[in-house]
Structures are given as C-alpha cells and as structure tokens.
Amino acid sequence: MYSTNGKIAPLADIVSVAEDGGCAIIMDETHAFGCHGPDGAGLVVEQGLAHRVHFRTIGLSKAMAARGGVVVGSRKNMEYFRYEARPMIFSTSVLGYEVAGFNTTLDIIAAEPWRRERLHTNHRYLKDGLLDLGYDVSESDSQIISIVTGTIEDSAVFRRFLEERGVMGSPFCAPATPENKALMRFTVNSSLTREQLDHTLNVCAEALRKLDKIRWPGLLNVRHPLPSVPQKRQTLVRCAGQTA
Numbered sequence: 001m002y003s004t005n006g007k008i009a010p011l012a013d014i015v016s017v018a019e020d021g022g023c024a025i026i027m028d029e030t031h032a033f034g035c036h037g038p039d040g041a042g043l044v045v046e047q048g049l050a051h052r053v054h055f056r057t058i059g060l061s062k063a064m065a066a067r068g069g070v071v072v073g074s075r076k077n078m079e080y081f082r083y084e085a086r087p088m089i090f091s092t093s094v095l096g097y098e099v100a101g102f103n104t105t106l107d108i109i110a111a112e113p114w115r116r117e118r119l120h121t122n123h124r125y126l127k128d129g130l131l132d133l134g135y136d137v138s139e140s141d142s143q144i145i146s147i148v149t150g151t152i153e154d155s156a157v158f159r160r161f162l163e164e165r166g167v168m169g170s171p172f173c174a175p176a177t178p179e180n181k182a183l184m185r186f187t188v189n190s191s192l193t194r195e196q197l198d199h200t201l202n203v204c205a206e207a208l209r210k211l212d213k214i215r216w217p218g219l220l221n222v223r224h225p226l227p228s229v230p231q232k233r234q235t236l237v238r239c240a241g242q243t244a
C-alpha cells in the first residue's frame with residue numbers, strides 16, 4: 001500500500017514480472033500489516049503470494065504502535081539475509097520488554113478482527129464523503145486518503161485551516177510528491193467515531209467554501225493549470241508545510 005495515497009499495488013502482476021526477469025522480490029507491508037489479510041498478516045498473505053515473495057519488510061510504527069522494523073522470509077532466505085545485509089550487524093537488538101509489547105499487540109491484531117472491519121468501514125465512509133464533496137480521492141484503496149493541494153504554500157494554508165478546527169492532516173510535498181502536486185494525507189483509524197468523521201467532512205466542505213485562493217487541483221472534474229509559486233514566497237515555506 002502506497003504511503004502517500006493509500007493505493008494498493010497490483011502485487012500479483014509485480015510478482016509475475018519479477019519472476020519472468022529472475023528477480024528477487026521485496027514487498028514493503030508497513031501500511032498493510034495489521035490492517036489486511038487473515039489475522040492482519042498483510043496483503044501478500046491475503047493474495048496467496050507468500051511462497052513467491054522472497055522478503056517482506058514491516059515497519060512497526062503503524063498498526064504495531066511501536067518502533068523499528070521486521071524482515072520476514074523463508075528460513076533459507078533469512079539465512080542469506082543474515083550474512084549479506086551488512087548494515088544489520090550495527091543494529092542494537094530488541095529488548096525483552098519490547099518483545100512482550102510486540103506479542104501483546106500481535107495477540108490483539110489476531111483476536112480482534114472487528115478493529116479491521118471498523119477501520120475499513122471508517123475508510124469507506126470518509127472516502128465516499130470526500131468524493132461527494134468533489135475531492136478526487138478515488139485512488140485510495142485503504143486507510144490512507146490524500147487530497148492533492150498543489151503548491152507547498154496552499155498545503156500550508158490548508159494544514160493550518162484543518163489544525164485550527166481539530167483535524168489532523170499530514171502535508172507531503174516534493175520530493176515525496178511531484179513538483180506542485182503537494183498533498184494532504186489523512187490516516188483513518190478504527191477508533192474514529194462517526195461524529196469525528198462527519199466533523200472532518202464538514203471542515204473539508206468549509207475549506208472548499210472559504211479557502212478560495214487555493215486552486216484545488218485535486219478536485220473531481222476540475223483541471224486548472226498548475227499555479228507557479230512566486231520565488232520570494234517559496235523561500236518562506238518549509239517542506240513540512242510550516243511557515244518559516
């Protein structure tokens with residue numbers, strides 16, 4: 001799952017192409033683990049590709065609510081990894097209390113599938129609501145939903161507007177996105193209530209009415225030429241969408 005727009009990659013096609021070319025395959029399941037597949041095992045397992053994917057990487061900072069990462073593979077491939085992934089020898093090992101935390105989180109992920117169901121219901125509700133408002137969020141297949149705001153400046157304005165109304169959005173800009181295709185990312189979680197989702201939708205509706213200086217290139221059926229940012233103002237804006 002892409003971290004900028006929530007789109008799910010065509011994994012089976014990627015695996016076929018890689019196999020035709022004799023390539024080893026590494027899938028990053030950071031955003032999918034815990035949220036997809038049987039017991040939250042991820043998209044590779046969900047799509048029956050575990051035996052054809054050599055390595056899966058999982059960042060633990062998303063559904064696992066921790067830090068660090070995991071590499072998963074067959075015994076043989078992990079033996080290869082142990083000797084060939086040289087930076088690994090500099091890693092500090094995880095501690096006992098961290099392992100205990102991971103185990104408890106894994107138990108919750110496996111035993112409480114209702115959280116995944118609610119996550120996907122919440123995602124559908126917010127995505128459909130944003131589509132109804134005219135935001136083109138059609139690429140979002142799962143919990144990440146992004147609105148293309150265009151310039152870094154416009155993203156900063158939108159970010160502040162959201163924050164003042166209690167809505168958390170993460171701005172992304174070049175080089176994480178193409179130039180002038182900065183975006184605002186919403187990450188849905190399972191504990192959001194219907195009221196909170198409606199509040200987010202109301203704030204996004206209000207933004208369309210009030211932030212009329214923003215060109216909103218990410219609206220459905222609206223094709224504006226990309227605005228050019230005056231050089232002087234560009235220097236006042238930092239990448240994270242904060243004014244300097």
Ligand SMILES: Cc1ncc(COP(=O)(O)O)c(C=O)c1O
Pocket residue numbers: 001002003028030031059060061068069
């Ligand atoms: C797709 C993907 N993989 C890996 C990571 C790494 O996560 P972290 O830096 O929290 O370990 C991220 C971070 O957001 C990500 O989006």
